[in-house]
Amino acid sequence: xxxxxxxxxxxxxxxxxxxxxxxxxxxxxxxxxxxxxxxxxxxxxxxxxxxxxxxxxxxxxxxxxxxxxxxxxxxxxxxxxxxxxxxxxxxxxxxxxxxxxxxxxxxxxxxxxxxxxxxxxxxxxxxxxxxxxxxxxxxxxxxxxxxxxxxxxxxxxxxxxxxxxxxxxxxxxxxxxxxxxxxxxxxxxxxxxxxxxxxxxxxxxxxxxxxxxxxxxxxxxxxxxxxxxxxxxxxxxxxxxxxxxxxxxxxxxxxxxxxxxxxxxxxxxxxxxxxxxxxxxxxxxxxxxxxxxxxxxxxxxxxxxxxxxxxxxxxxxxxxxxxxxxxxxxxxxxxxxxxxxxxxxxxxxxxxxxxxxxxxxxxxxxxxxxxxxxxxxxxxxxxxxxxxxxxxxxxxxxxxxxxxxxxxxxxxxxxxxxxxxxxxxxxxx
Amino acid sequence: xxxxxxxxxxxxxxxxxxxxxxxxxxxxxxxxxxxxxxxxxxxxxxxxxxxxxxxxxxxxxxxxxxxxxxxxxxxxxxxxxxxxxxxxxxxxxxxxxxxxxxxxxxxxxxxxxxxxxxxxxxxxxxxxxxxxxxxxxxxxxxxxxxxxxxxxxxxxxxxxxxxxxxxxxxxxxxxxxxxxxxxxxxxxxxxxxxxxxxxxxxxxxxxxxxxxxxxxxxxxxxxxxxxxxxxxxxxxxxxxxxxxxxxxxxxxxxxxxxxxxxxxxxxxxxxxxxxxxxxxxxxxxxxxxxxxxxxxxxxxxxxxxxxxxxxxxxxxxxxxxxxxxxxxxxxxxxxxxxxxxxxxxxxxxxxxxxxxxxxxxxxxxxxxxxxxxxxxxxxxxxxxxxxxxxxxxxxxxxxxxxxxxxxxxxxxxxxxxxxxxxxxxxxxx
Numbered sequence: 001x002x003x004x005x006x007x008x009x010x011x012x013x014x015x016x017x018x019x020x021x022x023x024x025x026x027x028x029x030x031x032x033x034x035x036x037x038x039x040x041x042x043x044x045x046x047x048x049x050x051x052x053x054x055x056x057x058x059x060x061x062x063x064x065x066x067x068x069x070x071x072x073x074x075x076x077x078x079x080x081x082x083x084x085x086x087x088x089x090x091x092x093x094x095x096x097x098x099x100x101x102x103x104x105x106x107x108x109x110x111x112x113x114x115x116x117x118x119x120x121x122x123x124x125x126x127x128x129x130x131x132x133x134x135x136x137x138x139x140x141x142x143x144x145x146x147x148x149x150x151x152x153x154x155x156x157x158x159x160x161x162x163x164x165x166x167x168x169x170x171x172x173x174x175x176x177x178x179x180x181x182x183x184x185x186x187x188x189x190x191x192x193x194x195x196x197x198x199x200x201x202x203x204x205x206x207x208x209x210x211x212x213x214x215x216x217x218x219x220x221x222x223x224x225x226x227x228x229x230x231x232x233x234x235x236x237x238x239x240x241x242x243x244x245x246x247x248x249x250x251x252x253x254x255x256x257x258x259x260x261x262x263x264x265x266x267x268x269x270x271x272x273x274x275x276x277x278x279x280x281x282x283x284x285x286x287x288x289x290x291x292x293x294x295x296x297x298x299x300x301x302x303x304x305x306x307x308x309x310x311x312x313x314x315x316x317x318x319x320x321x322x323x324x325x326x327x328x329x330x331x332x333x334x335x336x337x338x339x340x341x342x343x344x345x346x347x348x349x350x351x352x353x354x355x356x357x358x359x360x361x362x363x364x365x366x367x368x369x370x371x372x373x374x375x376x377x378x379x380x381x382x383x384x385x386x387x388x389x390x391x392x393x394x395x396x397x398x399x400x401x402x403x404x405x406x407x408x409x410x411x412x413x414x415x416x417x418x419x420x421x422x423x424x425x426x427x428x429x
Numbered sequence: 430x431x432x433x434x435x436x437x438x439x440x441x442x443x444x445x446x447x448x449x450x451x452x453x454x455x456x457x458x459x460x461x462x463x464x465x466x467x468x469x470x471x472x473x474x475x476x477x478x479x480x481x482x483x484x485x486x487x488x489x490x491x492x493x494x495x496x497x498x499x500x501x502x503x504x505x506x507x508x509x510x511x512x513x514x515x516x517x518x519x520x521x522x523x524x525x526x527x528x529x530x531x532x533x534x535x536x537x538x539x540x541x542x543x544x545x546x547x548x549x550x551x552x553x554x555x556x557x558x559x560x561x562x563x564x565x566x567x568x569x570x571x572x573x574x575x576x577x578x579x580x581x582x583x584x585x586x587x588x589x590x591x592x593x594x595x596x597x598x599x600x601x602x603x604x605x606x607x608x609x610x611x612x613x614x615x616x617x618x619x620x621x622x623x624x625x626x627x628x629x630x631x632x633x634x635x636x637x638x639x640x641x642x643x644x645x646x647x648x649x650x651x652x653x654x655x656x657x658x659x660x661x662x663x664x665x666x667x668x669x670x671x672x673x674x675x676x677x678x679x680x681x682x683x684x685x686x687x688x689x690x691x692x693x694x695x696x697x698x699x700x701x702x703x704x705x706x707x708x709x710x711x712x713x714x715x716x717x718x719x720x721x722x723x724x725x726x727x728x729x730x731x732x733x734x735x736x737x738x739x740x741x742x743x744x745x746x747x748x749x750x751x752x753x754x755x756x757x758x759x760x761x762x763x764x765x766x767x768x769x770x771x772x773x774x775x776x777x778x779x780x781x782x783x784x785x786x787x788x789x790x791x792x793x794x795x796x797x798x799x800x801x802x803x804x805x806x807x808x809x810x811x812x813x814x815x816x817x818x819x820x821x822x823x824x825x826x827x828x829x830x831x832x833x834x835x836x837x838x839x840x841x842x843x844x845x846x847x848x849x850x851x852x853x854x855x856x857x858x
Contacts, residue, residue, distance in 0.1 A: 025719075029576070031644065135719070135720040135723060136574075144569050144741060145741055146737065148739075148741050215460070215461075290446065290733035292733055295726045297724045297725075299723075304719035305719065308720040311577030312574055312576050314577075315577060323752065
């Protein structure tokens, strides 16, 4: 049986999962592929850490260049993450005639246009199923399964850490800080969880999904981004009473004015399919012009699911090698830039929480600013208990455009009775 | 731009959807594929019916052999359903060097082993995404997305008609007959809904899913099958009170003794991911040894979704033609037969409804038969209103094996106080 030689760069959690799958399911994979996937070399800076898997002697190295420059190796798996040196290693592997499998959403989102163009030039593909959605094969679903459709919208819960944090806040009524500590203890949040909590990771993944679905590259810095740091236990409690769950959504909608792309905390009705996606689960909701509404849900983090996506790519790359096919499907390579819709025109309902002094006339002043801005109020929640002399004014608006809300919130936050930063959460109906 | 010529056999609802997609999304598909999919010929027995799409003159024919024998045609789409003449047409197309795309689950489930062997012999593939799950790309998900996994279990709601009927019974408290009439009015049930209601359609689809996931062919007649005809509004009401929803599930589990395959009405907890899949939606829940639990949900019926799956296959077949690849992935071809687990050993909890005369001692007699059979009772539901002199005894058992239940139910149904067929619904925990 033919052998396909794999070089693995970065032997962390996902890397250890990949070695485990290749060992445990070796016979099964050989049967499905028609060839054997052989792990020829593994590079990691830390050679001592126990990964729970034993490798044959001589396979482990500290030197990644021994993988990208080894003419014997057919497929390079890049799992070190970050932009450098990952980017150089991927380019070196492609130029050396290797297929590349990567889980590196930051690299592909920031430098994908250049990397995919280079891959097309040398006629080698980059496979990146593991970069979004953990074990959910969402890349293949969009690229193959829904290829006949014009994708109208994508709503994704694509960051396991923030979803875990929001779920615990909702289930246990605890603060964000406490939920983040819990996530760190469980191994679901990094020591420095900023990239997750501030929505940067979701932006990277959204950029990849929308490039694929809408057929154009996106500059990540142009995607509207808002993390979950401002969400309080209070917000969770109030919005649940109104029938909503708070989720950090990655949103991509095709509009007449271009693609509307955003990442922000969002209220979804308790009855929405995404409302019941909890803990470390990820889900992607997709609407195509013929496929209609679909939802795909699975674990977005952890050793097994992400490694399962990496090995699925190894099998796909392996099939391509066996077939002798070197043509690049014209899906990402050669794409131009995506036209983005102006963010100010996006309209939706809003939940507002305005921490104000407990004085007569406060609500009237807030309401009149909203009215002057053309924003009508749907409902006001009864005033709550004082907290450091402040009582939040909580209300839901009717549908209003982003730019009007921004202007009104700016005026409201400058009121003398408003003593803390107002919170605004968009509603996805 | 290169053209790939399509011949379509069977211009019903799905066929009309295919022509609509090829027209509306033609530019998009050409860009994604790198070639143009051109509908060269359409065969249907009814040339007069308006399908809402206009074809160029000369394309429509009554003679399907003009498609399978046309050397110009690259891909044949078979959408007439049933075993004959669909089987002969598929074989003729393959032997004529064409790729085949089909939505025909009955044909593939009943004769797949032969058809796929023949396809492998002539080095042509059969694509069948549209045969299961409507627009959900579940075939590609199992074959490509989860290819690294040993699939441990599949639970599917894969028949839209029965799910629509059960959902309406649950939401409106109506009888099965009324819900079926409703489904017929909406176009979600055939005039003769037997294949759906009796679970035959689900068995066909389950056979395909398990062949793919477990790597062996299944003789459909050996899959345990029970439809939803016996389910009453009463059963729905009682089980909802216990926290369950009734679903017609297609179940495939890999056990030490072989594959456990069944189609039957099943109680799933209200909190189970499958419980909220309602109406004509389909969903497939899958557990892989590394991917863990995932669920894929979308519309299982209708013009758009199924046609979306057909055209996805056309694009995949088109890519294969462009790449010049004629190798057959060793996924289905060459499989042996799947080893099935003995059905009697399957154990689960059960809901029982036993229509009995309203006399003292009835419950005691039923309970003692269960006790003698080694089946312990978890709870008994308070007796309900009389109906034609009968009062149902309703209870939930603890986990007990199928064969013990069969024996006990047989004894119970022969009791003189039992005047109607007892109903048993398995619980999926």
